[in-house]
Amino acid sequence: MFIEVRLYATLRRYAPASLAGVFSVEVPMDCTVAELLNMISIDPTEVHIIMINGVNSKSTSALHEGDRLGLFPPVGGG
Numbered sequence: 001m002f003i004e005v006r007l008y009a010t011l012r013r014y015a016p017a018s019l020a021g022v023f024s025v026e027v028p029m030d031c032t033v034a035e036l037l038n039m040i041s042i043d044p045t046e047v048h049i050i051m052i053n054g055v056n057s058k059s060t061s062a063l064h065e066g067d068r069l070g071l072f073p074p075v076g077g078g
Helices: 009-014 033-039
Strands: 002-007 022-026 049-052 055-057 068-072
């Protein structure tokens, strides 16, 4: 199944070079967010907010065909 991944801020460095942090990826059925992070080589400690279809989610959440996954790093500032 395919899902859309959107990487924000510093996580964009994990996206394919030609894309602006948005790409589609094929994952197996019943794949969790944590499993996807492992597949695309993102350290889970770098992800602070997980949104699936605009809803706050957890790394243990299952993904479904056509989902839009947004991944955000911790917010910094001063």
